Amino acid sequence: MPNRRVVKDSKHETLLEALAELTVKLKPHTQLPSERQLSEDFGVSRMTLRRAIDVMQSRGYIYTVPSKGLYVSEPRLVKTSDVTSLSEVLRHRGSDPRTKLHLADRIHASDEVAKALGLRKGEWVYRVEQSFFDAELAMATETAYIPTEIAPGLLEQDLTASLSSILAQHYEKPILRVQYRVRSVIPEEKFRERLGLAVGAPTFEFFAVGITSKERSAFLVVSYKRGDKYDLNYQLEL
Amino acid sequence: MPNRRVVKDSKHETLLEALAELTVKLKPHTQLPSERQLSEDFGVSRMTLRRAIDVMQSRGYIYTVPSKGLYVSEPRLVKTSDVTSLSEVLRHRGSDPRTKLHLADRIHASDEVAKALGLRKGEWVYRVEQSFFDAELAMATETAYIPTEIAPGLLEQDLTASLSSILAQHYEKPILRVQYRVRSVIPEEKFRERLGLAVGAPTFEFFAVGITSKERSAFLVVSYKRGDKYDLNYQLEL
DNA sequence: CCATTTGACTGGTCTATACCAAGTTGGCAC
DNA sequence: GTGCCAACTTGGTATAGACCAGTCAAATGG
CATH class of the missing domain: 3.40.1410.10 (Chorismate lyase-like)
Known part of the structure; x- marks a missing residue:
């Protein structure tokens, strides 16, 4: 019986950690592998990968340019997580x-x-x-x-x-x-x-x-x- | 040649208007049709419908209860659109x-x-x-x-x-x-x-x-x- | 040699399908 | 009746495939 965490364990949440790891050791404006490539690397579907990308983006770690690719964001000011302050x-x-x-x-x-x-x-x-x-x-x-x-x-x-x-x-x-x-x-x-x-x-x-x-x-x-x-x-x- | 709007025209954005119409004339805590039903009604896939639902939810018009259904939110305080204030x-x-x-x-x-x-x-x-x-x-x-x-x-x-x-x-x-x-x-x-x-x-x-x-x-x-x-x-x- | 076309990419969107866990309901056994 | 269990419904998640419009570089034509 695998020792699962009780609460949450969705794939795109696991992905977030993996993506975070990937981005922090890359310099700002570095291009990331394409969505199709990443989804293959992580062994998930592209839709699932995109969900994680969306979150990473909204958190300011990544920015996307249509038709071009994914890029690592520059750290800005105090990093605003959604839940700070309050x-x-x-x-x-x-x-x-x-x-x-x-x-x-x-x-x-x-x-x-x-x-x-x-x-x-x-x-x-x-x-x-x-x-x-x-x-x-x-x-x-x-x-x-x-x-x-x-x-x-x-x-x-x-x-x-x-x-x-x-x-x-x-x-x-x-x-x-x-x-x-x-x-x-x-x-x-x-x-x-x-x-x-x-x-x-x-x-x-x-x-x-x-x-x-x-x-x-x-x-x-x-x-x-x-x-x-x-x-x-x-x-x-x- | 159809007179298309130039800028945006994605389905889930069109859906937002339709859903907004639906919810405003319903009383708070009224249950909405199920996701599967709605997606059929609007003639879109369930995934697309869910995207619109997610937005409606984040905007505070709708709330969801897993295993139960979708419900109309109560209007609260000043409705905080994402872009107000600043x-x-x-x-x-x-x-x-x-x-x-x-x-x-x-x-x-x-x-x-x-x-x-x-x-x-x-x-x-x-x-x-x-x-x-x-x-x-x-x-x-x-x-x-x-x-x-x-x-x-x-x-x-x-x-x-x-x-x-x-x-x-x-x-x-x-x-x-x-x-x-x-x-x-x-x-x-x-x-x-x-x-x-x-x-x-x-x-x-x-x-x-x-x-x-x-x-x-x-x-x-x-x-x-x-x-x-x-x-x-x-x-x-x- | 330069201009143009072509095609292989990119992210963005949508579909159709499948499975899960949890709530709900209805019927059957006792 | 009462209790229990199976069947169905719900939202939540994940998959695989498809098409679009834009980028960009290599191939092609003059």
Whole structure:
């Protein structure tokens, strides 16, 4: 019985690693073998190979020129993986002193929270306020709202774990995507103090809604990140 | 001779319109016909149909549940098309009084500019500084740097047109993607004044590099946008 | 010798078919 | 009835083959 990984094991994902290996040791603008050649080398069909190429391309490792070939991209700026920047909204690092729990309770949803979560005003939601540190320095502070109906007993869980991992593992509510809005603001006093910022220092305000596979809003996270510590990196495909 | 559109005409793009029509008149969480059924209805292969479905899904119109079916998504927040927010960095609106040209000249690239554009320090670049208004209100101000080698005679062009359209139409340098970094900052005096902001008002700082099909950096745009007027909306797929 | 044609490439698109795992359903045995 | 299992359906993945339009270089013609 082959010792298979339980979760994912699709061919084009395996291909990604192989292709990544291939590209990193090549200089930028080097031409790669043709799609037909590569698919033969890797022993997969061309369609499958193309799927992997598409991903590599969208991640900025490869670029294609029709009728000519595949080429290795130049590394640019900070390499923007699709999931950077916001990742931390979801992935609270492990149970170390880098997390401080301010508050965890159950409240009635305000207008704003209810609207974001698709609830009626006044319905029960859990509220969890935390800050995140990097070597004594407060980097970000956030307030999470989760409908009690979605995750009963949430406050008994280990809240230092990632919110999305808690929802996935204990409540079978995997988060498929997150829609979020970013603003450049001067934070209100409460959050400014938590971040140890000077009066008038700029921050990013994140307003993020996590959406499950059943298209339900599972959480709302409002967070503030120090403007002097965070860069957001994106890539816009045209 | 059929009057074909010159540019694009792929089947799965046509499908997108048909699918969009289908979904908009259905209520959220309504189940759609199966992939096999749809592909038959539209007279395309299932693989082609799936390509369109993938796009619809990534755009948030549809969600899928394995072994069950396709469903219509709920409209969420501000619908985040892939290209929102930054679009204006590229698409300066037409030749109307909503644009003010501050400056257009040719300078030696500074360290920072040279690095972003992949040049050596001191090489010639065009510099164009503009502000953008919405009904008398300054919304954003930007400085664009373009290597003279890439676009000789650029300053003789109509600079109210979009930078990327100028590069595409007059210089055959289509911009394929833009990598950009966003910061939350208090702008320096010069830009603060142009935006008519109070001292200490927060802004977004954009640092955007446009990249051509040949993987060359064609422009660097550094822009400041009023924090009180701009929301950035994104969707993060997990 | 130069211009033109030809043909062997390239990536991009589409088709038809096949199999898998997981959810759903219906019928049969008890 | 109730429980269980087989058959069918679903999206997800992979295959092999085909055609297109554009590139580019070698072969061909003047």
